[in-house]
Amino acid sequence: MDVEALARNFAMMVEQGGKAMAAYLTPREPAKTDDMAEDIADALKTVTHVAEYWMADPQRTLEAQSRLMAGYLSVWANTMKRLAGEEVDPVTRPDPKDARFKDAGWQQSPIFDALKQTYLVTTRWAEDMVQEAEGLDPHVKHKAEFLVRQVSNAISPSNFVLTNPELIRETLSSSGENLVKGMKNLTDDLIEGGGTLRIRQTDMKAFEVGRNLATTPGKVIFENELMQLIQYEPTTPSVKKTPVLLVPPWINKFYILDLTPEKSLIKWLVDQGITVFTISWVNPDARLAAKGFDDYMREGIMTALDTVAVASGQRRVHAVGYCVGGTLLATTLAYMAQTGDDRIASATFLTTQIDFTHAGDLKVFVDEEQLASIERKMKTMGYLEGSKMASAFNLLRSNDLIWPYVVNNYMKGKAPFPFDLLFWNADSTRMPAANHSYYLRNCYLTNSIARGLAELSGVRIDVSKINIPVYSLATKEDHIAPANSVYIGANLLSGPVRYVLAGSGHIAGVVNPPAKGKYQYWADGPTGPSYDLWAQGAQEHKGSWWPDWLTWFSSWHPDEVPARVVGGGRLTPIEDAPGRYVKEKS
Missing domain, CATH: 3.40.50.1820 (Alpha/Beta hydrolase fold, catalytic domain)
Structure with missing residues (x-):
């Protein structure tokens, strides 16, 4: 590792980070309400319903805390045994299809293995807390399950440089050049999105509709x-x-x-x-x-x-x-x-x-409160921005369509591969206010079409x-x-x-x-x-x-x-x- 190059690249990364921050802040007016404010408030309200169930009874609260601590203690005990040279079975394993922990470093290092297992114990505990909460409205429970899954996916140690063995190797071997390139990619995506992060899933310059896509005569x-x-x-x-x-x-x-x-x-x-x-x-x-x-x-x-x-x-x-x-x-x-x-x-x-x-899971985005919020925004603009629907679809599979690209683009500093399907996925469309409101209300909210209650x-x-x-x-x-x-x-x-x-x-x-x-x-x-x-x-x-x-x-x-x-x-x-x-x- 070239220490001098590492220091230089970290300085360049900080400089590039300032440009990224400027790209984020420039289009935002002072005192302007963030579009995410209502979404965050709704999420907190949903999770509060789950917390209230467990905290309403001291015995349930103790049970929940004990279950989580027991998992942590088991991981800690196993880690001590591995550090002492013993072979032990892991307390928990990721799903075989989970690509986040495929790198050998997650298994070879007792420390990173413990980090991975601690994460899995925590997220599975959180999922169980939602599943076992009784008396919740089914829609609220569905929203809570979805939100817990999104938070779990976001806080995975695979998403951070200092907690991902593959990213640490990449950073040391390139003397931090990957982070400089990653910060530049982040700046470019913020500029492209007009201050909103538009994560590239593919090389958008590799395709053009009418040139190498949609070419049937x-x-x-x-x-x-x-x-x-x-x-x-x-x-x-x-x-x-x-x-x-x-x-x-x-x-x-x-x-x-x-x-x-x-x-x-x-x-x-x-x-x-x-x-x-x-x-x-x-x-x-x-x-x-x-x-x-x-x-x-x-x-x-x-x-x-x-x-x-x-x-x-x-x-x-x-x-x-x-x-x-x-x-x-x-x-x-x-x-x-x-x-x-x-x-x-x-x-x-x-x-x-x-x-x-x-x-x-698309139903988690539609209830009377959320729909009223969407309709207020559409009334102002006359349509729903295509990026809103694209973000919702990406969240349905965030471990496939969001976080791998965050890691690849911004931490590894690599460009995404050309992929025609993902180019199409990013080529979003707007929805007229009246049409989209009818669709959400009569399909997702009331199911009126299936029930024979809708009119055209x-x-x-x-x-x-x-x-x-x-x-x-x-x-x-x-x-x-x-x-x-x-x-x-x-x-x-x-x-x-x-x-x-x-x-x-x-x-x-x-x-x-x-x-x-x-x-x-x-x-x-x-x-x-x-x-x-x-x-x-x-x-x-x-x-x-x-x-x-x-x-x-x-x-x-x-x-x-x-x-x-x-x-x-x-x-x-x-x-x-x-x-x-x-x-x-x-």
């Missing part, structure tokens, strides 16, 4: 203030007579279904002889603040159906909805069933929730009226649309439903091209209201679910026609795919 054939409609050029001499309309989520951009050519579901569908149209939602600003869920139905899906009919010559289409795009599609189908509109002949729902009873354009929505063939895909490790939640929603429909469970999560389980040979899917479990019984009886199949879907689709829509020209000779293309709307940054 096609044309924008229609646009209004909410969306552009893209039709893709055929690659086969004949195509299925029934075209396919994709309805992506507006919370993210549509090109998750058209990443690189080898990962593109859109390209794969086109290559299978399917005429594909996709909606590309606008990235809205304050001018669209009053656009609601019914506007997205009428000016989005319904207008797209009109346009697809003109371009394809077919009145009836197959619709595919992804995530919240699927929720919008389901409500649209219910509206159409009530109004006698049969233009959608069949539908596919990709990781789509219709019933939100078991909607996972003056029509009561009853999803049980949907009686067309449906393919419903869930993913096994989904943190956003849990598999059992998707199953419950699919069972509300009246038509024939093929429910399929794919391996992996919300994105990787969907974007799983057959050529990769990754993951698996399960199908053909026993029908009925129980997801657990379905899962026990379902048959496992290796590889992607995409060919299974194609077999299902072809069984309902076998007829073919000569390949169609884009626009059908009736519509003049506006511009090349992927269009302007998807390139608008938040």
Whole structure:
């Protein structure tokens, strides 16, 4: 180790730290309330409910304290034995999938092993305190569990230089150069985020929409203030007579279904002889603040159906909805069933929730107090900033999507690797105030759509009226649309439903091209209201679910026609795919 270089680098790190602080403070006005103030207050209120249960009874308080101290004493005793040269079994072990403690230093050094075990004893004790607190409102308990998990992830010794053996080695071997580079990365991210830390998960300069992402050839054939409609050029001499309309989520951009050519579901569908149209939602600003869920139905899906009919010559289409795009599609189908509109002949729902009873950890962000706070902020701006939703999604998997990048970027001083999926993940979108409020209230807060209590354009929505063939895909490790939640929603429909469970999560389980040979899917479990019984009886199949879907689709829509020209000779293309709307940054 070069001591002189270490001292010089520490001085440079301090200097760079001043620049980081300036980048954080510059956009903040004096006496301006921090956006986090209400969130922190709500978190403290939630944790207080748990503390009150344990402190209300002195015996319970003593029991809780004794349990924690017993764990600490066991770790201390084992550490003394290891320092004396004895072999001992650890008091506790991390999960085998936990990558934070993979470095050999955590096992080889008795001190770092003790630090790791002390951390695990503490966090598991805290989780038990929440789990065992009786009489709490279920929502409060869910929030407390989530908050404890976030704090536990944040205070892990793996996240700090002086308590992580790998980071200590890195710092000594580079004479502190890693910390200088890390502080510069921190400054750059603060500047990029306008004073808000925007942690880079990938090299954002490695990708460009339209250059090496979203490159499937096609044309924008229609646009209004909410969306552009893209039709893709055929690659086969004949195509299925029934075209396919994709309805992506507006919370993210549509090109998750058209990443690189080898990962593109859109390209794969086109290559299978399917005429594909996709909606590309606008990235809205304050001018669209009053656009609601019914506007997205009428000016989005319904207008797209009109346009697809003109371009394809077919009145009836197959619709595919992804995530919240699927929720919008389901409500649209219910509206159409009530109004006698049969233009959608069949539908596919990709990781789509219709019933939100078991909607996972996103529900911790939605209660009347939090929703009122969100609506106040949206009323001021006219929309919800895309970064807010992106942060919420990242928190669902903070040990995968936040802390590894904090360590890599700011402590190791390394640049993140280029990864197309994470580039898309960082390419966030805004949500109009009216639309987002309707979605949060009628889905997460009251579950009104599933209960038949919601209205769109003056029509009561009853999803049980949907009686067309449906393919419903869930993913096994989904943190956003849990598999059992998707199953419950699919069972509300009246038509024939093929429910399929794919391996992996919300994105990787969907974007799983057959050529990769990754993951698996399960199908053909026993029908009925129980997801657990379905899962026990379902048959496992290796590889992607995409060919299974194609077999299902072809069984309902076998007829073919000569390949169609884009626009059908009736519509003049506006511009090349992927269009302007998807390139608008938040």
